[in-house]
Amino acid sequence: MASTTLHEPDTARLTAASTIQAILPGLVALTLDAKQAHWNVTGPGFVQLHGLTDEFAADVRTWTDRLAERAVALGTPVDARPGTVAAATGRSLPMGWLTDRGAAVELAERIDPVAELIHTSLAELESSDAVAHDAAIETLEGLEKYRWMLLAHTR
Numbered sequence: 001m002a003s004t005t006l007h008e009p010d011t012a013r014l015t016a017a018s019t020i021q022a023i024l025p026g027l028v029a030l031t032l033d034a035k036q037a038h039w040n041v042t043g044p045g046f047v048q049l050h051g052l053t054d055e056f057a058a059d060v061r062t063w064t065d066r067l068a069e070r071a072v073a074l075g076t077p078v079d080a081r082p083g084t085v086a087a088a089t090g091r092s093l094p095m096g097w098l099t100d101r102g103a104a105v106e107l108a109e110r111i112d113p114v115a116e117l118i119h120t121s122l123a124e125l126e127s128s129d130a131v132a133h134d135a136a137i138e139t140l141e142g143l144e145k146y147r148w149m150l151l152a153h154t155r
C-alpha cells in the first residue's frame with residue numbers, strides 16, 4: 001500500500017531543498033525586474049525588448065516553479081514572500097523609463113549573480129538530488145541564453 005505521508009526530509013533532501021531555497025529569491029526578483037523592463041522600455045529597440053523581456057519573465061517563472069516544487073516534493077516548504085525576496089536580493093532596476101540599451105544591460109547585470117549562485121550550487125545539488133540538479137542546469141542554461149540575447153541588443 002502506498003504511503004500517504006510526505007517525504008521525511010533526510011540529510012540529502014534537506015541539503016537540496018535549502019540549496020534551492022537560496023536560489024529562489026533571486027529568480028523571483030528576476031521575474032519582477034523583467035516585467036519592470038517590459039513595461040518601461042523605450043527606444044528604437046522597443047518592440048524586440050518588449051517581447052524578449054516578456055518571454056524572459058515567463059521562462060524564469062517556469063524554471064522557478066520547477067525548482068520550488070522540487071523543494072516541496074522533497075518535504076520542505078519554500079519562502080518566496082515579497083519581504084524575503086526583497087531582503088535577499090540586491091538593488092532594483094532604476095525607477096521610470098528605461099532605454100532599450102539600458103534595459104538590456106540592467107537585466108543582464110541582474111542575471112549574473114543569480115547564474116553565478118546556481119553555478120556554484122551545482123555540485124551540492126548533484127550530490128544531494130539529481131532532479132534538483134537537472135532543474136538547476138535547465139535554469140542556468142536558460143539564464144545564460146537570455147543574458148546573451150539581452151546583451152546582443154547593446155552592441
Ligand SMILES: [Fe+2]
Nearest residue numbers: 038039050054
Ligand atoms: Fe505585456
